[in-house]
Amino acid sequence: MLCDDCKEKPASVHITKIVNNQKTERHLCDSCAEKAGELSFSTEVNFAFQDFLKGMMGSSFAALPQHKSEAACPSCGLTYGDFGRSGKIGCGECYTVYGDRLEPLLRRIHGTSCHTGKVPRRGGGKLALRQRLRQLKGDLDRHVSREEYEQAARVRDEIKALEGRISAEKG
Known part of the structure; x- marks a missing residue:
């Protein structure tokens, strides 16, 4: 594939931009990409x-x-x-x-301001169960709003079983 700008050299830089759900693609050679200000091919890398x-x-x-x-x-x-x-x-x-x-x-x-990182294996079992319960409740709300009642019933049953497990671990 040849460069979109000079139409002489092979394109080695492929740029895809999505702005306002409009996708544009450009295929450029190294020198045209540098001239266009898309990339710098200097040997010094200063990324922070x-x-x-x-x-x-x-x-x-x-x-x-x-x-x-x-x-x-x-x-x-x-x-x-x-x-x-x-x-x-x-x-x-x-x-x-x-x-x-x-x-x-x-x-x-x-995408969020709340940390949802990994749960420690040792001692993190209760936390993992509570996170799973929170996720299931969100799934249940989505299924009910979409009127997917069979899936909602399945999730409801899973929530009840999980809540039973959590209360059994507390007591």
Whole structure:
């Protein structure tokens, strides 16, 4: 396949962009891709996580809501402006101090602002059961709203069995 721009060299860079549900594809050679500003083929790689965050938020963190009072975290002294410049949180307390401003950012990057990581094998059995119960209740609500009553009944029975298991482990 030849480059879409110069039509001479073989295309080695394939770019797919989706904007407003419109998919566009470009197939470029190295030099045309670099000229178009799509990629840089320098030998030096300078990738940092804060650059990734800045890319997720646009060209800079200027889009983040700024507050007039630059209150600093009482634990580490980081201001919200410092976070905007570096893309790094200073400590765990920063999540509490700047929570109202960080939550939209976390939702945009991760899809949620609630951690749903792995459950430890040892001692995590009860937590895993509660997470499964929460998931099943969500499934039940979806099935009922879609009027899928047979699946809803199956999920309801599984919920009852799981609730029995949880109460048996408590007692």
